[in-house]
Amino acid sequence: MRNWQRLFNVLGMKEALEEVGFFRSVQEETIRTRQASEKRRDFLDLLLEAWAEDSDTTSASAKHVLTDKVMLAQCILFLLAGYGTAASTVVFSSHLLARNPKPQQRLRQELELVKEEGKLTYQGMPDIPGTNLHLKEGDLVQFPLWSFHHDPSYWPDPEQFRSDRFLSENKINIKNFTHMPFGMGPRNCLGEIMLAMRFALMETKVALAKLILAADLRIPPGHEDIDMESSPFLLRPKHGVYILLTPRKHE
Incomplete structure (x- = not known):
């Protein structure tokens, strides 16, 4: 300190x-x-x-951290700490929903059904949906997550927005270690162990739910695709994401 x-x-x-x-x-x-x-x-x-x-430790040599x-x-x-990843998730999800009006409208209808007295609640928030390689001590291993998540042998039509892939009845079709947004095993994201991931996912769901209920999302002409920025940490758009928001009229 x-x-x-x-x-x-x-x-x-x-x-x-x-x-x-x-x-x-x-x-x-x-x-x-x-x-x-x-x-x-x-x-x-x-x-x-x-x-x-820590405070109960009476030893003179104890370090009270x-x-x-x-x-x-x-x-x-x-x-x-989780705002960068949560913001990226909201941005990419909004872009995909704006490109796919039918899933966007279905999500909006589901959100309207779970509202209680006109408000979203925590309880009502829906789920938005071996080799022969030998490693030596000290070897650096890097998983190509983008490649895994876009491999057609694991994900049919990987470039299509199909949120139904992650429904409960379809999760059985997902092969182990082909979907690792937070890593896996004892070296997975620290947030998943310390409850931070649950907090980040909830704030992401709330942001998306509020946005979908408040406005219709559309992609402006010429901005259908996103150029990605090379980054060793977070996947982020190179030139930002452009979305047209049209306020919805509430009855």
Whole structure:
């Protein structure tokens, strides 16, 4: 922490930003509420349990890592770290729905059916839908996920938008290790282990549901295809995504 404070001073950056103060007040209020109520077994409860265990350590040599600042940083990171991937998912999903009006309308009808008193709820949110190779220690393995996800031997008509592929009754047709958006096994996405993936998926579903209920999506002429930007981390459009939004008239 001291090294970070020195770096802040060298770069002339302020540690006590107004936005940090907002998150700190939310964290303190939420912790007080949690300590006076039942546990929810979520990310914050896990942090509080670890903090309690860390505080109970009486050994003089013990390192108390979970300070108030560290807990605040972890809570902010939980909220912010998934926004890039969630935003990419919303962008690509919106583009596909705009190119395919029939699935878009079907999704809108399903969302209208699950609304309770005109509002979307958490409970009502629908599911939007061996080799002989030997590796030596230290070998670097990289999975070509784009190739897997567009291979016609695993995905018939891979360039067609067919959301029915992921319906419950069709998942049996998906071969193991051919669909790995978050990786698999003990080295999969950390968010899947620490509940962050569930949070990211829910915020993605809410954003798409609100958008679909509020407007009709269409692709402007000349923007039917997306050029991808080469990136070692996130798949992103090279020149952005253009979609025409027409507000829907509600009865």
